[in-house]
Amino acid sequence: MDLRFTPEELAFRDELRSFFQGALPPAIRTKMVEGKRLGKDDIVTWQRILNAKGWAVPNWPKEWGGTDWTPVQQYMFQDELQQAPAPQPLGFGVTMVGPVIAAFGSEAQKKYYLPRIANLDDWWCQGFSEPGSGSDLASLRTAAKRDGDHYVVNGQKTWTTLAQHADWIFCLARTDPQAKKQEGISFLLIDMKTPGITVRPIVTIEGGHEVNEVFFDDVRVPVENRVGEENKGWDYAKYLLGRERMGIARVGTSKERLRRIRELAAAERSGDTPLIEDERFREKLAAVEIELKALEMTQLRVVAAERKRQGNNKPDPASSILKIKGSEIQQATTELLLEVVGPYALPYQPERNEEGWNEPPIGPEWAGAAAPTYFNWRKISIYGGSNEIQKNIIAKAILGL
Numbered sequence: 001m002d003l004r005f006t007p008e009e010l011a012f013r014d015e016l017r018s019f020f021q022g023a024l025p026p027a028i029r030t031k032m033v034e035g036k037r038l039g040k041d042d043i044v045t046w047q048r049i050l051n052a053k054g055w056a057v058p059n060w061p062k063e064w065g066g067t068d069w070t071p072v073q074q075y076m077f078q079d080e081l082q083q084a085p086a087p088q089p090l091g092f093g094v095t096m097v098g099p100v101i102a103a104f105g106s107e108a109q110k111k112y113y114l115p116r117i118a119n120l121d122d123w124w125c126q127g128f129s130e131p132g133s134g135s136d137l138a139s140l141r142t143a144a145k146r147d148g149d150h151y152v153v154n155g156q157k158t159w160t161t162l163a164q165h166a167d168w169i170f171c172l173a174r175t176d177p178q179a180k181k182q183e184g185i186s187f188l189l190i191d192m193k194t195p196g197i198t199v200r201p202i203v204t205i206e207g208g209h210e211v212n213e214v215f216f217d218d219v220r221v222p223v224e225n226r227v228g229e230e231n232k233g234w235d236y237a238k239y240l241l242g243r244e245r246m247g248i249a250r251v252g253t254s255k256e257r258l259r260r261i262r263e264l265a266a267a268e269r270s271g272d273t274p275l276i277e278d279e280r281f282r283e284k285l286a287a288v289e290i291e292l293k294a295l296e297m298t299q300l301r302v303v304a305a306e307r308k309r310q311g312n313n314k315p316d317p318a319s320s321i322l323k324i325k326g327s328e329i330q331q332a333t334t335e336l337l338l339e340v341v342g343p344y345a346l347p348y349q350p351e352r353n354e355e356g357w358n359e360p361p362i363g364p365e366w367a368g369a370a371a372p373t374y375f376n377w378r379k380i381s382i383y384g385g386s387n388e389i390q391k392n393i394i395a396k397a398i399l400g401l
């Protein structure tokens, strides 16, 4: 397998790089470099810049605003975006519900929702997990009972990321309580302004408000808001979850973070010498860099294999390997960053701005948000299907155990 890029691919990478350098607003870039939280406005602004360029939804079918980029070009786009570093487009729309609507939705749904997702006119959130139904998602209990041309939805979702900003939620709900658990589920699109929906914040370990509980109390959802067939929602959910995992490796994000760690370690001192010259520190840094290189090679192998799988809608089970290693490496970079900033990471005191986001920590500017990032990023090995569950998938689908 040849993993080298062609001259055309390298020229494409240069084009991406210079666009990201020129188009990314400096204030957003600074927040990204320093690991500070982005506001809703930052994410919407950047998405609209991408949309104006025609790059908002490169992974979608061309007729709905996608590009016909090859898997290598798609990979380069993600890698350069993450290294810029630019905000990741809101995955709930671009990577999750958008592709599901494009593949399984009605023409009316495609026409209405897809352009609005591309321009981030609608902020989407994901209503899959429930208390007691995370890894065993198919056991979910939120019920949608048919009443004429509506479903009446009752139940609770949890860990709903950024639901506080959301205009819409895509939900899995049980439409046939008698059927086998995977067979009685439907995929519904629900307007968050519908009466009967309550959103309550869950504050995470670093003091941030990122996840929520969402309650449904006799929420009336038009039947036309169901995607695809009734009771086939599990098939659409599996399609979506494979794509969610593909995006979690974030090789470019780790590359950028390691570059920043090198920069900071050159400025920080260990005794009389710069930290970057400390042998023990260099060993740890090199170990993570080597792991990251191996992950990048694995990602390229998945990308190369994807060329042969064109038209096949099933996600590559190797995306589970990318999820496990990608999350471990991202977490390792936050540990290194914490080591570099040392005691400067301590005086972190969460302060909320008017949107409910944490304000940057107190301390020298370059200390950035090392401590909150370290704590917050423990989540990466849990969301998108925990790493233990990914190991089960690898055992079954790749090793045949």
Ligand SMILES: Cc1cc2nc3c(=O)[nH]c(=O)nc-3n(C[C@H](O)[C@H](O)[C@H](O)COP(=O)(O)OP(=O)(O)OC[C@H]3O[C@@H](n4cnc5c(N)ncnc54)[C@H](O)[C@@H]3O)c2cc1C
Pocket (backbone or CB within 6 Å): 125, 126, 127, 128, 129, 132, 133, 134, 135, 136, 158, 159, 160, 161, 162, 211, 379, 382, 383, 384, 385, 386, 387, 388, 389, 392
């Ligand atoms: C920050 C964050 C954001 C999230 N955002 C969203 C969101 O926007 N929308 C949404 O729907 N969900 C979201 N989730 C939920 C996420 O998908 C679930 O947390 C995840 O699937 C795990 O489910 P659980 O928390 O119920 O844990 P459980 O399923 O109860 O698992 C508990 C522990 O047991 C282990 N375990 C469970 N089953 C097995 C098994 N068969 N074999 C081996 N080990 C096992 C797990 O790995 C874990 O360590 C988010 C989660 C987090 C942490």
